[in-house]
Amino acid sequence: MLKCFFTFFTQLVNFxxxxxxxxxxxxxxxxxxxxxxxxxxxxxLIGGTLAHYFKTKTPDEIELRAPSSKKLSIRxxxxxxxYLKRVKPDFVINTAIANIGSDSQLALEINYxxxxxxxxxxxxxxxxxxxxxxxxxxxxxxxLVEDDQLQISPKLNNYAKSKLMAxxxxxxxYKNVGLDYTAIRLxxxxxxxxxxxxxxxxxxxxxxxxxxxxxxxxxxxMHSYSNANKxxxxxxxxxxxxxxxxxxxxxxxxxxxVELADLILTIKSYLELSTPREIYVPYSMATFGKKALxxxxxxFSRIGMKGGLPAELMFLENFYKTQTLSSExxxxxxxxxxxxxxxxxxxxxxxxxxxxxxWTHQNLISTFNESxxxxxxxxxxxxxxxxKFLETIHADSTAPFRDLITR
Ligand SMILES: NC(=O)c1ccc[n+]([C@@H]2O[C@H](COP(=O)([O-])OP(=O)(O)OC[C@H]3O[C@@H](n4cnc5c(N)ncnc54)[C@H](OP(=O)(O)O)[C@@H]3O)[C@@H](O)[C@H]2O)c1
Numbered sequence: 001m002l003k004c005f006f007t008f009f010t011q012l013v014n015f016x017x018x019x020x021x022x023x024x025x026x027x028x029x030x031x032x033x034x035x036x037x038x039x040x041x042x043x044x045l046i047g048g049t050l051a052h053y054f055k056t057k058t059p060d061e062i063e064l065r066a067p068s069s070k071k072l073s074i075r076x077x078x079x080x081x082x083y084l085k086r087v088k089p090d091f092v093i094n095t096a097i098a099n100i101g102s103d104s105q106l107a108l109e110i111n112y113x114x115x116x117x118x119x120x121x122x123x124x125x126x127x128x129x130x131x132x133x134x135x136x137x138x139x140x141x142x143x144l145v146e147d148d149q150l151q152i153s154p155k156l157n158n159y160a161k162s163k164l165m166a167x168x169x170x171x172x173x174y175k176n177v178g179l180d181y182t183a184i185r186l187x188x189x190x191x192x193x194x195x196x197x198x199x200x201x202x203x204x205x206x207x208x209x210x211x212x213x214x215x216x217x218x219x220x221x222m223h224s225y226s227n228a229n230k231x232x233x234x235x236x237x238x239x240x241x242x243x244x245x246x247x248x249x250x251x252x253x254x255x256x257x258v259e260l261a262d263l264i265l266t267i268k269s270y271l272e273l274s275t276p277r278e279i280y281v282p283y284s285m286a287t288f289g290k291k292a293l294x295x296x297x298x299x300f301s302r303i304g305m306k307g308g309l310p311a312e313l314m315f316l317e318n319f320y321k322t323q324t325l326s327s328e329x330x331x332x333x334x335x336x337x338x339x340x341x342x343x344x345x346x347x348x349x350x351x352x353x354x355x356x357x358x359w360t361h362q363n364l365i366s367t368f369n370e371s372x373x374x375x376x377x378x379x380x381x382x383x384x385x386x387x388k389f390l391e392t393i394h395a396d397s398t399a400p401f402r403d404l405i406t407r
Contacts, residue, residue: 035062035239038087040074040118041095042066046132046186046228048193050093053232062236065089069096074114084121091239092122093130100198104158111162116169123179128242130235133167133249135187135224136160140321142222146185146249146329167249174247182238183249184231187325190344191228192354200225204355207267207276209365214279216286217260217319224253224325225344233338234330241334250330254343257324263344270352283320290316 037054041047047066054064065087072083074096084092098110115131122129136159138144150156150164173179188200197205206212234252238245264276281289359365381389 032061034060035090036087037062037064037091037093037239038084038089039064039066039093039095040072040114041069041097041132043068043195044095044097045189045191045193045195045198046231047093047095048195049191049228050095050232050235052193053236057232058236062239074118075109077113077117080114080117080121084125088125089127091128091130092118093132093235094118095132098159098162100159102158107158107162111159112165112169115166119170119173119179119181122181123173123177126178127180128239128246129170129179129181130238131166131170131181131183133183133185134159134163135185135251135323135325137164137167137185138323138325140318140323142322142324143326144251144324145326146251171247171249180242180246182245182247184234184238184252185249185325186226186231187224187251187253187323189226189228190347190351192351193228201355203264204267204351205359205365207264207273208271208356208359210273210275212264212276214276214281215261215264216281216316217264218280218283219259219261220322221260221320222257222322222324223260223318224251224257224323224327226253227339227342227344227347229347230337230339230342234335237335244334250333251325251327252330253325253327255327255331256343257322258344260319266345267348267352270348271356283317286316286320 039047039050039054042051042064043066051064051066054062067083072079074080074094094115096110096114098106102110119129119131136157137150138148139150141148149167150160152161152164152168154161156164167183170179170181170183174181190200231252234250238250261278261280265278268276356365381392
């Protein structure tokens with residue numbers, strides 16, 4: 001009797017664990033595993049946009065870890081190995097970059113060796129590696145395709161050289177060690193969250209600050225633009241469709257290129273400013289002016305006055321030369337543009353309000369028409385009627401947050 005009971009009990013236990021297994025398989029099948037990604041460069045313009053997208057749009061599907069460069073510096077190969085070994089991600093996205101004007105050592109270590117070591121780690125872990133690259137790897141010209149590339153040469157600036165070498169090594173590793181990667185080339189990026197004021201936002205800042213008296217370009221110089229807001233949708237899509245996108249390079253640019261002079265004059269009219277005047281400074285005169293300023297700054301530095309020209313001035317030649325990237329391959333892919341009508345022009349009003357508000361708060365600019373941005377909110381009361389503001393807060397806004405109350 002006791003033996004019978006024991007056999008029955010063992011069978012019951014076996015049955016229940018078998019049932020649990022079946023249930024868990026069925027359950028797992030119905031909700032796919034949540035992916036864990038590592039994002040390098042999450043505090044930057046592109047990285048910040050990606051971090052925000054994955055946090056708000058895919059909380060149940062994808063979790064992203066975005067360690068700061070203090071926690072994980074890609075200059076250190078051991079840091080990369082230790083971090084990825086510990087976190088065990090399902091993919092890595094690299095948007096890190098050394099400052100544009102960095103010396104060769106930093107550009108080499110962050111832009112090239114950092115990329116190389118991330119690729120070596122992801123190849124070992126057999127996980128996808130998404131690499132953000134740049135139009136700086138391309139020559140000037142119109143309708144450039146993904147196979148176009150500059151020749152590697154010592155004459156290239158550190159940024160272009162390191163980005164170009166990174167692209168070539170990734171391709172080599174795809175062919176030779178089976179790296180699953182996608183490289184995405186961005187052109188002139190526009191979007192919110194550029195905390196450093198660089199690239200397009202430097203140009204925008206110079207107009208808003210009225211430090212651009214005339215046009216440092218010539219008529220009909222065209223460039224391609226990349227929309228930072230749309231970019232995460234593409235990254236999400238290529239993560240879900242590895243077969244199509246693995247081993248490939250894509251230009252992530254708006255369909256139509258934009259004339260630089262027209263864009264500058266449009267921004268000027270939005271800001272209701274009188275400068276820059278529509279006078280086109282020839283390239284020879286602009287380079288002469290740049291050299292003269294550099295010499296002047298050297299003289300000043302001897303008497304203890306430090307100053308510098310914006311790093312973007314190393315791209316002065318690009319203000320005078322057309323570089324447009326073909327978006328044909330992107331449009332022929334399975335990716336569907338989530339905001340097909342959004343361009344740099346349609347986005348301008350939003351960017352104007354965002355950056356003017358930001359730069360005003362930082363006391364960086366003050367010369368524009370203040371009615372463009374909404375100053376009627378709390379900050380206005382804080383500035384003009386602080387006592388009344390304090391009383392309003394005491395009357396309406398000091399109750400403890402209800403959702404945090406535990407009792
Ligand atoms: N912005 C553009 O107009 C543009 C145009 C074409 C291509 N791109 C490409 O887009 C990518 C992102 O550019 P971005 O404009 O977003 O750059 P960004 O705003 O300058 O951000 C750079 C990021 O790199 C991180 N970083 C720097 N050194 C690092 C290190 N040693 N280890 C780990 N992280 C490090 C920074 O982190 P910390 O702040 O913590 O140092 C920061 O988060 C780059 O590949 C760039 O070539 C940008």
